[in-house]
Amino acid sequence: MTPPHSERRRFQRIDFDAPAELRQGEQRWPARLIDLSLKGLLVERPTDWNPDPTQNYEAVIQLDADTWVKMQVELRHEELTRLGFVCLYIDIDSMSHLHRLVELNIADSTEMMRELRELIE
Template sequence: MSDHDERRRFRRIDFDAPTELRQGDRRWPVKLLDVSLKGLLVKRPEPWDADLTQDFDAVIHLDRDVRVQMQVELRHEEPSRLGFICLYIDVESMSHLHRLVELNLADSTEMMRELRELIE
């Protein structure tokens, strides 16, 4: 299955929240463009001097005390955008992300399909 097909299996939610990419001691505040159960798309920060062979932590601050944190891998890089796929997400973060996606999907059947796809 191509990356294009993989992206389409999970509905992207346009969402704007304070977001940060982390890699070791380095930090990049980024503009979140969209998020799904499988990853996120952000505006490319300047300067962008990351080690592309290493994974990242992405932290999306939903509220002062609520955040979604996931370990991600850079999947595609464009001049103005970076696309990441989720490698690991803890249960609490997944619960917050699930709720966010659920609130933005009109169809609960679609949400269940995406969860099944994620588990498989």
């Protein structure tokens, strides 16, 4: 039997504590980012979490005062204290920032190239 969240992942997650905001229509939820990858993110569940389960979200992650990563995401798993999202769309500027962040945190350049190939396929 495979344990939950086993090594099925094709994208290495990096721990990254940063301010984030989840958006759905007019609703906004500040959230703390726990980790992210080229394909998704994990955040602490906001205390006032009450989304429309039929709609997707926009995740906005603040990397520094002038740098943001924005992606359209879908909720994939929901736990008592955490929410896991998969990226559906990311613009080129946000992807460049995210790529650089992941690249700085993955010591193995071969692994980084493998992840980029996986993302494209």
